[in-house]
Amino acid sequence: MLTQPTPSIPLILRGGRVLDPSSGLDETADVVIEAGRIRAVGRDAGAAFSSNENVRVVDVQGSWVCPGFVDLHVHLREPGEEYKEDIASGLSAAAAGGFVAVCPMPNTHPINDNRAITEMIVTRAQELGGTRLLPFGAVTKGQKGAELTEMADLREAGAIGVSDDGLCVMNAAVMRHAMEYARTFDLLVSQHCEDHHLTKGAQMHEGARSTRLGLRGWPRAAEDIIVARDLILAELTGARYHVAHISSLGAVRLIREAKSRGLRVSAEVTPHHLLFTDEALLNYDTYCKVNPPLREAEDREALLEALADGTIDCIATDHAPHSDLEKDCEFETAAVGINGLETAIASLLQLVRDEVIKPLRFVEALSAAPGRLIPDFEGGSLREGRRADVTVIDPDLRWILTEEALRSKSHNTPLLGRELTGRPSMTVVGGAVAYELERS
Amino acid sequence: METFAHRHLLDIEGLTRSEVERILDTAKAFFEVSRRPVRKVPTLRGKTVINLFYESSTRTRTSFELAGKRLSADVINMNISASSVSKGETLQDTCRTLAAMHPDVVVIRHWAAGAPNYVASRIDCSVINAGDGMHAHPTQALLDAFTIRRHRGTLENLVVTICGDVAHSRVARSNANLLKLFGCEVRVVGPRTLLPAAVDSLGVRVYDRLDEALEGADVVMVLRIQSERLEGALLPSLREYARTFGIGAKAMALAKPDAIVMHPGPMNRGVEIESEVADSDRSVVLSQVESGVAVRMALLYLLAGEATESPAIGEVG
Numbered sequence: 001m002l003t004q005p006t007p008s009i010p011l012i013l014r015g016g017r018v019l020d021p022s023s024g025l026d027e028t029a030d031v032v033i034e035a036g037r038i039r040a041v042g043r044d045a046g047a048a049f050s051s052n053e054n055v056r057v058v059d060v061q062g063s064w065v066c067p068g069f070v071d072l073h074v075h076l077r078e079p080g081e082e083y084k085e086d087i088a089s090g091l092s093a094a095a096a097g098g099f100v101a102v103c104p105m106p107n108t109h110p111i112n113d114n115r116a117i118t119e120m121i122v123t124r125a126q127e128l129g130g131t132r133l134l135p136f137g138a139v140t141k142g143q144k145g146a147e148l149t150e151m152a153d154l155r156e157a158g159a160i161g162v163s164d165d166g167l168c169v170m171n172a173a174v175m176r177h178a179m180e181y182a183r184t185f186d187l188l189v190s191q192h193c194e195d196h197h198l199t200k201g202a203q204m205h206e207g208a209r210s211t212r213l214g215l216r217g218w219p220r221a222a223e224d225i226i227v228a229r230d231l232i233l234a235e236l237t238g239a240r241y242h243v244a245h246i247s248s249l250g251a252v253r254l255i256r257e258a259k260s261r262g263l264r265v266s267a268e269v270t271p272h273h274l275l276f277t278d279e280a281l282l283n284y285d286t287y288c289k290v291n292p293p294l295r296e297a298e299d300r301e302a303l304l305e306a307l308a309d310g311t312i313d314c315i316a317t318d319h320a321p322h323s324d325l326e327k328d329c330e331f332e333t334a335a336v337g338i339n340g341l342e343t344a345i346a347s348l349l350q351l352v353r354d355e356v357i358k359p360l361r362f363v364e365a366l367s368a369a370p371g372r373l374i375p376d377f378e379g380g381s382l383r384e385g386r387r388a389d390v391t392v393i394d395p396d397l398r399w400i401l402t403e404e405a406l407r408s409k410s411h412n413t414p415l416l417g418r419e420l421t422g423r424p425s426m427t428v429v430g431g432a433v434a435y436e437l438e439r440s
Numbered sequence: 441m442e443t444f445a446h447r448h449l450l451d452i453e454g455l456t457r458s459e460v461e462r463i464l465d466t467a468k469a470f471f472e473v474s475r476r477p478v479r480k481v482p483t484l485r486g487k488t489v490i491n492l493f494y495e496s497s498t499r500t501r502t503s504f505e506l507a508g509k510r511l512s513a514d515v516i517n518m519n520i521s522a523s524s525v526s527k528g529e530t531l532q533d534t535c536r537t538l539a540a541m542h543p544d545v546v547v548i549r550h551w552a553a554g555a556p557n558y559v560a561s562r563i564d565c566s567v568i569n570a571g572d573g574m575h576a577h578p579t580q581a582l583l584d585a586f587t588i589r590r591h592r593g594t595l596e597n598l599v600v601t602i603c604g605d606v607a608h609s610r611v612a613r614s615n616a617n618l619l620k621l622f623g624c625e626v627r628v629v630g631p632r633t634l635l636p637a638a639v640d641s642l643g644v645r646v647y648d649r650l651d652e653a654l655e656g657a658d659v660v661m662v663l664r665i666q667s668e669r670l671e672g673a674l675l676p677s678l679r680e681y682a683r684t685f686g687i688g689a690k691a692m693a694l695a696k697p698d699a700i701v702m703h704p705g706p707m708n709r710g711v712e713i714e715s716e717v718a719d720s721d722r723s724v725v726l727s728q729v730e731s732g733v734a735v736r737m738a739l740l741y742l743l744a745g746e747a748t749e750s751p752a753i754g755e756v757g
Contacts, residue, residue: 200672203553208641212453214553214575214610217637284554328532330552332573 009054010034011431012046013392016060020067021364022381031065033388036431041382060392063425064359067367068100068379068389072190072268073244073316074341076102076133078121080109085321085409087124087133090341093319093408094131095435097341098366098424100379100389101132102319105165106143113138113149118157130434131427134374136190139164139178145171148178151185160374161188163244166291168194168226175230179239186375188266190242191230193251194292198222203332205278205293213281215331218293224250231258234265242373243267245318247292249302256311266373268316269303271344272414274351276300280414286327286334287414290320307365308357314369317344321410339413342406347415349395349422367391392426394437399423444742448560448567451576452617460621464586466738467731473510474733484513487544487744491517492534492559493570494550499705499729500570500579504547507736513544513744531555535562544744548572566743568736574608579739580704581614583732585622587724588659590731591700595622601653601695602626602644603685604663604712605634611704612663616642629653630663630685633674650685657695662687662703665712678711688714692722700724 011033018029018041030046032039040048049055076090085093094102104121106112112121118135125133137154141147143164151162162182168191169175175191182189199218204210206217227243231254234241243255246267258265272290277297280288288294306312320337327334345366351357357365371380379389400419403411427435445459452460473481489508493501501517508515520534535558538546545566548556553573560567571577589595600619606612606628616626620643628635629647639646647653654660669675687701701713701723709715717723 206637208638211636211638211641212613214573214613216574219637284557325530325532328530330531330550330558331554332552333531 009056010039010049010052011428011433012049012055012057013060013065013390014046014057016063016065016392018065018382019360019363020382021360021368022067023383024360025382026360031382031390033390033428033431036388038382038384038386038388040384058426062394062396064363064393064395065382066363066391066393067371067381068427068429069098069345069366069391070370070374070380071099071102071317071319071341072314072370072373073270074102074104074319075107075321075337076104077321078108078124079117083409084323087121088128089407089409090319090321091125091128091131091133093341093406095427095429096407096424097343098345098391098393098427099131099341100391100427100429100434101134102341103134103136103160103374105136105163106138107165111138111143112136113141113143115150115153115157118154118159122158129432130429132429134158134160136161136163136165138162139169139189140174143167145169145174148181151181151187155185155187159187161190161242163190163192166192168192168196170196172229172233176233176237179233179237179241183237183239186240188240188242188373190244191226192244193223193226193230194218195222195225198225202293203289204281205295207278207296209278209281213284218291220248220250220295220299223248223292224254227251227254231255231263231265234258235263238264240373241265245270245273245292245316246303246312247273247295247299249299252302252306252311256306259311266313267311268314268370269307269312270316270318271340271348272338273303274300274307274315275347276414284331285414286329286331287338287412287416289331289334289336290338291336304351304356308361310361313365313373315344315348315365316370317341321408322412323410327412337412339406339408339410342408343401343413343415343420345393345424346399346401346420346422349393388428388431390426390428391424393422394425395422397421397423397425447743449578449739449743450556450560450567450569452578452581452614455621457621460582460585460618463582463735463738463742464589466742467582467586467734470737470741471731471734473737474730480510480512482512483741484508484511484744487513488542489513489515489545489547489740489744490538490541490543491515491570492538492546492548493517493519494548494555495571497549497571499732500549503729503732504570504736506733507740510733511737511740513740531558532562535559539563545740568739568743571610573610574613575610576614577610578614579732579736580611581618582739583728583735584615584661584702585618586731586735587702587728588700590727591724592658595619595624597623598658599625599627599656600659600661601657602628602661602663603650603653603687604630605665605669606630606639606663607634607636608666608669609663613642615661616644627653627657631675631681634669650691651694654691654694657699660687660692660695660699660701662701662713664704664706665708682711686710686712686714687717689716689720692717702728704728
């Protein structure tokens with residue numbers, strides 16, 4: 001296996017607000033990185049190293065220094081749809097978005113349902129360096145919902161979990177066996193919870209607004225039914241089960257109940273479900289067409305509350321790049337998905353400023369919490385000796401989101417053209433600087 | 441004369457009551473043109489109207505074509521069948537192509553909700569929605585309003601019962617929106633499988649029983665039942681639909697004695713409406729067709745005769 005080059009020069013991040021949920025730390029301190037590891041954290045911890053000439057000191061006063069962010073749900077489109085994104089552009093966007101690791105879903109062409117594809121994308125990412133790529137393999141061959149993939153192979157090749165992504169595993173017996181089999185190899189089983197029988201032709205959340213717009217609805221029930229069924233199967237099998245991009249208040253209730261009984265279940269939520277409702281669709285804005293759909297205010301409130309109290313473990317972007325051709329068209333023809341890697345932090349910081357989410361919990365939901373769901377993950381903490389995965393955020397930087405500002409090949413986001421406040425300014429992966437914001 | 445405050449007609453939402461009245465009053469002036477020996481006025485001479493139809497439609501397209509021709513506009517019909525869509529010209533490219541032809545009005549019928557909004561944002565001309573997906577059919581609602589006013593003398597405070605497949609009906613949505621402007625009590629009735637989600641949000645009263653829904657009605661609007669609704673477990677049979685929600689003479693006896701029956705066409709006789717009603721003197725189906733030409737003439741005149749830069753009807757937010 002290829003390894004990342006580990007710089008030998010120590011890096012000192014001096015005077016930032018250090019937020020480390022793994023130790024509850026929230027104070028002004030230096031973070032010293034050496035030989036790919038966190039060497040020291042503390043007030044003036046950098047002083048002892050600064051006398052050394054061969055050291056890089058970065059003044060990060062006013063910025064937040066956090067354990068590196070991890071995105072459990074992205075689409076990098078390679079192999080097969082490189083016109084939307086590829087591994088190089090996707091990982092570059094991830095680094096600029098503050099992510100030290102991303103987990104691409106297997107819905108590539110061909111589908112990542114075997115060792116060869118997993119090895120290909122993992123190797124490609126290692127050649128590129130920077131943000132790590134920790135892929136999901138498919139649950140079933142061809143994401144067809146019938147035969148299990150060779151999960152031992154997938155795991156050995158580098159897969160951290162399995163998911164059939166947008167194609168929910170509809171057959172309960174297949175899902176049961178997938179959970180049992182995945183448990184054998186300690187793979188996380190992530191499910192896109194959608195009863196496809198209930199969502200034929202669906203374009204948006206089912207409710208007053210879908211009726212007003214004349215678009216076919218995607219009822220909450222289609223999500224809740226699968227979450228309920230899968231929680232029962234998770235209890236039966238003991239699998240580590242994960243609800244991808246949770247969107248309905250009913251699903252939140254079900255997860256909360258399951259966790260109260262100690263089940264090993266988890267959930268992620270996207271920035272767009274935390275920030276928008278189906279009201280954003282009233283002018284048929286295809287940039288807001290996404291699956292699961294943007295729902296109503298009461299769902300959004302439930303998601304925010306559940307993220308704050310830990311019922312929802314983590315934030316994942318579901319970064320879904322699409323070209324103009326796939327979005328500049330009839331709403332019903334438009335592809336589903338929002339480009340999210342480079343806007344997640346900037347857009348979500350509003351929730352911190354509004355005191356909906358506390359800073360430490362915000363950082364945890366992006367770092368330690370997703371890290372815990374990945375087998376043998378070494379990042380997610382700024383404790384001494386841990387791998388030096390670090391994200392630095394300038395929380396006050398104002399910038400305008402333009403197409404040119406994005407490293408992603410696509411720019412399908414409803415935030416395009418908006419002024420945002422806050423932005424990742426440095427991303428350190430295993431001690432190496434993978435991204436650094438150029439200040440004008 | 442005061443200019444009309446909208447450039448497009450995309451939806452009933454966004455129209456005020458007085459704007460609706462203005463359209464209906466203008467239509468009244470044009471209604472008489474279609475009954476003259478020479479059924480043509482020079483109002484839109486030199487103007488170009490393109491009928492862009494992505495769904496097959498005989499009566500709406502013909503009605504717009506006649507309306508344009510009777511106003512002396514040059515009318516071009518573009519029928520884009522499903523097959524040529526699958527060959528791949530995007531709506532974006534179609535808009536560019538049309539824009540290069542410099543039309544004054546594009547009349548669009550499309551299977552996708554919101555497609556007229558898309559076209560309106562990309563071609564520098566007036567756009568009239570001639571029906572988009574399950575979203576809206578504003579000219580149908582206006583011609584229905586014209587017909588009601590013609591036969592009942594007023595639009596105000598009537599009881600209007602809409603029967604059948606409300607879930608898939610752009611006609612029902614637009615009619616409900618328009619009738620509410622005039623204080624009408626709008627009722628909907630049909631099997632729950634054919635009512636939309638959050639149906640109350642349309643501002644209508646929902647009935648499960650036809651007899652209760654028809655009691656005291658001034659207007660009965662019958663919607664077309666598509667046989668494809670039998671797929672997807674929405675209806676067990678057309679027979680049972682006809683037996684429970686079909687409008688026959690017995691059902692009409694519950695409405696007011698002078699109640700009228702409307703249908704946007706084409707009718708499925710023996711399914712949603714019985715011939716004894718469709719052909720009775722309470723039926724205003726053919727009057728709807730005649731009104732349609734007048735209302736569309738009025739709209740073409742108001743939009744193309746006096747183009748403005750004002751916001752579109754039905755543009756939200």
